[in-house]
Amino acid sequence: MAEIIDGKKISQEIKDELKEKVAAMHAQGQEVTLAVVLVGQDPASCVYVRNKKRACEYIGIRSLSYELAEDTSEEEVLALIDKLNGDKDVNGILVQLPLPKHMDEDKITRAIDPLKDVDGFHPQNVGALSIGLPGFVSCTPAGIIQLLKRSHIDMEGKHCVIVGRSNIVGKPMALLMLRENATVTVTHSKTKDLASVTRQADILIVAIGKKQFITADYVKEGVVVIDVGMHRDENNHLCGDVAYDEVASHCSAITPVPGGVGPMTIAMLMHNCLESVDLQK
Numbered sequence: 353m354a355e356i357i358d359g360k361k362i363s364q365e366i367k368d369e370l371k372e373k374v375a376a377m378h379a380q381g382q383e384v385t386l387a388v389v390l391v392g393q394d395p396a397s398c399v400y401v402r403n404k405k406r407a408c409e410y411i412g413i414r415s416l417s418y419e420l421a422e423d424t425s426e427e428e429v430l431a432l433i434d435k436l437n438g439d440k441d442v443n444g445i446l447v448q449l450p451l452p453k454h455m456d457e458d459k460i461t462r463a464i465d466p467l468k469d470v471d472g473f474h475p476q477n478v479g480a481l482s483i484g485l486p487g488f489v490s491c492t493p494a495g496i497i498q499l500l501k502r503s504h505i506d507m508e509g510k511h512c513v514i515v516g517r518s519n520i521v522g523k524p525m526a527l528l529m530l531r532e533n534a535t536v537t538v539t540h541s542k543t544k545d546l547a548s549v550t551r552q553a554d555i556l557i558v559a560i561g562k563k564q565f566i567t568a569d570y571v572k573e574g575v576v577v578i579d580v581g582m583h584r585d586e587n588n589h590l591c592g593d594v595a596y597d598e599v600a601s602h603c604s605a606i607t608p609v610p611g612g613v614g615p616m617t618i619a620m621l622m623h624n625c626l627e628s629v630d631l632q633k
């Protein structure tokens with residue numbers, strides 16, 4: 353039977369550790385503040401933003417929320433970021449993605465002060481990660497490392513196959529796995545005979561954004577499967593990139609959706625908010 357990696361429980365442990373740290377910071381007169389910018393009313397984004405606010409409240413992080421209309425201009429968003437960059441009482445800045453189509457996400461990401469970029473999306477933080485310098489690490493891949501470490505799953509020398517090469521999950525995931533001394537293979541939509549590659553994985557990390565794409569024939573017996581996907585199935589239930597029901601019985605451990613990677617993303621965002629205070633010193 354596969355061990356079900358409980359992301360809800362592990363994220364709660366992390367949030368409790370952070371809550372204690374924030375209490376100690378408060379005792380020293382140090383506040384922690386996260387500014388969240390949401391443009392438009394994409395329902396999924398609204399849910400995530402609400403969950404982030406709730407996590408901030410729990411931990412004792414002050415959250416400022418900027419909810420802008422869908423038709424806000426790019427200049428207005430850039431002006432707001434500029435103001436938040438210059439505000440010494442703001443430690444972390446997060447601009448919820450996706451942004452409306454009339455905005456250049458790259459340009460907006462680059463406008464955020466790298467020392468306040470708690471998402472870890474700024475090129476300076478991506479570069480820092482790639483050569484092992486201090487900086488913010490993208491929350492989802494950082495959360496996956498924590499899931500594995502806290503489940504006592506050793507990464508050293510293991511073959512980790514990543515499916516998906518996005519800038520916010522696949523690529524930073526590969527760098528973090530290298531840092532843990534795993535042997536890393538990154539696969540993507542142009543990979544030939546994908547199943548023959550994924551079947552070599554000791555640890556398989558799936559972030560392709562295709563509903564229940566990874567079926568039993570993509571895995572070997574005893575693999576650890578991490579599912580980054582988030583979709584709704586025909587019954588409107590949340591499901592991932594992995595066909596959980598048929599894959600789980602082949603795994604030594606697997607993350608569920610919901611209750612796997614998702615809650616860890618938020619816990620690591622909170623972690624980054626605390627780190628931002630130190631980086632700004």
Ligand SMILES: Nc1nc(=O)c2c([nH]1)NC[C@@H]1CN(c3ccc(C(=O)N[C@@H](CCC(=O)O)C(=O)O)cc3)C=[N+]21
Pocket residue numbers: 399400403446447448449450471491582609610611612613614615617618
């Ligand atoms: N600038 C930016 N930073 C992000 O980190 C960011 C973003 N934009 N845009 C959207 C994605 C997605 N994301 C999730 C966070 C938490 C859950 C999460 O908590 N999921 C719960 C279920 C939540 C539900 O019930 O819908 C779970 O998997 O158990 C999921 C997805 C952060 N993102």
